[in-house]
Amino acid sequence: MNPMTWQTYLPDFWAALAQTLYMIAIAGPCVIVLGLTVGTTLYLIAPQSISPRPVLYYLLTTAVNIGRSIPFLILIVLLIPVTRAAVGTTLGPIAAIIPLVLGFTPFFSRLVESVLREIDQGRIEAALSMGVTRFQLIFRVLLPESFSGLLNAMTIILVGTVEGTAVAGAVGAGGVGDFAIEFGYQRFYGELMFISVFAMVIIVQLIQITGDVWIRARAHKR
Amino acid sequence: MSDPIFRLAHVSKTFDRDNTAITALDDIDLEIQRGSFLGIVGTSGAGKSTLLRLLNLLEAPSAGTIEFNGQDLAALDAKGQREYLSKVSTIFQHFNLFHGKTVLDNVAFPLAIRGVPTAERYARARELIEKVGLQDREGHYPSQLSGGQKQRVGIARALITNPQVLLCDEATSALDSQTTQTILDLLVELKRLYGFTVILITHSWDVIRYACTAAVLIEHGRITETGTLTQVIQREHSVLKDHLLPLNKDAAWQNGPDTLDLIFEHPETQTDLLSTLASALSIDFSILSGRVDNLGKTPVARFQVRFRPRHPQTQIDVVQVRQWLTEQMITVNL
Numbered sequence: 001m002n003p004m005t006w007q008t009y010l011p012d013f014w015a016a017l018a019q020t021l022y023m024i025a026i027a028g029p030c031v032i033v034l035g036l037t038v039g040t041t042l043y044l045i046a047p048q049s050i051s052p053r054p055v056l057y058y059l060l061t062t063a064v065n066i067g068r069s070i071p072f073l074i075l076i077v078l079l080i081p082v083t084r085a086a087v088g089t090t091l092g093p094i095a096a097i098i099p100l101v102l103g104f105t106p107f108f109s110r111l112v113e114s115v116l117r118e119i120d121q122g123r124i125e126a127a128l129s130m131g132v133t134r135f136q137l138i139f140r141v142l143l144p145e146s147f148s149g150l151l152n153a154m155t156i157i158l159v160g161t162v163e164g165t166a167v168a169g170a171v172g173a174g175g176v177g178d179f180a181i182e183f184g185y186q187r188f189y190g191e192l193m194f195i196s197v198f199a200m201v202i203i204v205q206l207i208q209i210t211g212d213v214w215i216r217a218r219a220h221k222r
Numbered sequence: 223m224s225d226p227i228f229r230l231a232h233v234s235k236t237f238d239r240d241n242t243a244i245t246a247l248d249d250i251d252l253e254i255q256r257g258s259f260l261g262i263v264g265t266s267g268a269g270k271s272t273l274l275r276l277l278n279l280l281e282a283p284s285a286g287t288i289e290f291n292g293q294d295l296a297a298l299d300a301k302g303q304r305e306y307l308s309k310v311s312t313i314f315q316h317f318n319l320f321h322g323k324t325v326l327d328n329v330a331f332p333l334a335i336r337g338v339p340t341a342e343r344y345a346r347a348r349e350l351i352e353k354v355g356l357q358d359r360e361g362h363y364p365s366q367l368s369g370g371q372k373q374r375v376g377i378a379r380a381l382i383t384n385p386q387v388l389l390c391d392e393a394t395s396a397l398d399s400q401t402t403q404t405i406l407d408l409l410v411e412l413k414r415l416y417g418f419t420v421i422l423i424t425h426s427w428d429v430i431r432y433a434c435t436a437a438v439l440i441e442h443g444r445i446t447e448t449g450t451l452t453q454v455i456q457r458e459h460s461v462l463k464d465h466l467l468p469l470n471k472d473a474a475w476q477n478g479p480d481t482l483d484l485i486f487e488h489p490e491t492q493t494d495l496l497s498t499l500a501s502a503l504s505i506d507f508s509i510l511s512g513r514v515d516n517l518g519k520t521p522v523a524r525f526q527v528r529f530r531p532r533h534p535q536t537q538i539d540v541v542q543v544r545q546w547l548t549e550q551m552i553t554v555n556l
Contacts, residue, residue, distance in 0.1 A: 144323070147322060
């Protein structure tokens with residue numbers, strides 16, 4: 001019988017990588033859509049902004065702050081009942097998606113809000129002086145005019161989500177992080193640890209480079 | 223004939239800053255005549271920007287009424303406001319173009335938000351882009367244009383809805399003096415072509431002299447003087463006149479009963495005015511201060527002149543001098 005070598009576990013690595021990509025592919029877009037919604041709302045309803053709703057702003061901004069202040073690992077544990085109710089299990093990549101979305105949306109919302117605040121007030125007033133509706137203001141002015149900044153924020157949040165999948169892996173979500181701990185650390189396969197870290201670096205690099213290239217291609221539109 | 227496009231009655235605007243009420247406009251009454259090229263002038267913080275922002279609905283008045291063609295702006299619903307804003311367009315000091323859109327899409331934007339089909343709005347946008355002389359730039363982005371070109375895009379964008387009024391919010395303040403002139407020339411030309419009314423706010427007397435037919439002076443939130451330039455320069459005491467046709471400040475102390483302040487148009491045809499006067503009434507004169515400025519295309523001269531009798535024993539009859547000058551259609555102030 002052949003002795004077990006690190007190569008034996010390569011199929012497990014590919015499965016783990018697929019789980020990680022799956023978590024990012026589902027959680028990432030959810031975070032982006034929810035964060036754009038919450039961030040845009042925060043921007044619009046802030047006091048002195050376009051549609052001020054001070055009480056609602058205060059409630060929403062407090063909720064975002066609370067969301068940001070809970071460490072991700074603790075958030076996963078706190079959300080166990082919610083996760084179980086929603087997807088029927090607290091294990092596996094599907095179970096990690098709810099904590100990932102709830103954990104990273106507050107941060108991304110804040111990034112979106114601050115990117116929108118960077119838009120020159122004059123361009124917004126120009127649009128208002130032409131008679132745009134609120135809907136047109138958001139989708140034809142605010143989001144397109146801040147698109148480069150939003151791309152940058154999306155790059156940051158996706159890289160954060162990759163990190164998040166590794167943390168979630170440690171509590172049973174699977175994925176590359178989980179694989180690295182189980183095979184690289186606990187079973188002393190240094191090669192597997194190296195491959196896992198290398199895979200994470202590649203994923204992060206791909207996201208960052210895609211973001212950077214896209215932003216650079218839009219340089220003259222800023 | 224009085225035909226006001228805007229009529230403001232008892233308009234006030236107060237802002238709340240840290241629970242302190244700040245009055246930006248204080249009981250403004252103003253009629254703006256259709257077809258005029260009106261300059262609203264005043265120092266920073268006088269309230270002229272606020273006045274413009276009331277007209278393009280970026281602010282609502284705290285008190286008073288604003289009527290546009292007899293329609294009270296406060297009575298407009300959201301749809302009415304959008305309709306109104308297609309008739310009253312604004313251009314801005316910092317142009318405020320959309321950086322993520324090409325020149326063509328910037329100019330077409332006011333039609334895009336009104337649901338005009340793509341082909342139709344691009345055709346109309348190209349027409350205006352050509353009018354402002356940027357036909358080879360329609361695919362460029364604002365960051366690829368110079369300041370003057372950006373304002374040309376701003377003008378084309380403002381005019382695409384075929385407005386009755388063009389509001390200019392310090393529209394040339396960010397431009398050098400030569401570009402300012404070409405932009406003002408363009409505005410005068412387009413106004414002649416399309417017949418809209420221009421309301422321009424500025425702190426530059428050069429802009430008023432160069433382009434405006436009428437002026438409003440705002441100081442500390444109140445209108446302190448208004449009139450056509452022709453009216454203004456005929457007034458005996460007028461802050462607008464003194465800014466449009468300034469005298470040498472050092473000459474002011476020399477004001478006396480024998481000193482007259484003369485204003486007359488077309489000085490070229492009046493070159494011998496003072497010598498004719500001197501021989502007709504047998505007096506001598508010296509010029510204490512004087513200059514010729516163009517108001518629009520009309521050169522206007524203002525001289526501060528001291529008269530002396532030719533013979534030391536005789537007296538100057540100021541009344542007679544004034545009468546003689548008035549007969550020559552010269553505005554005379556003591």
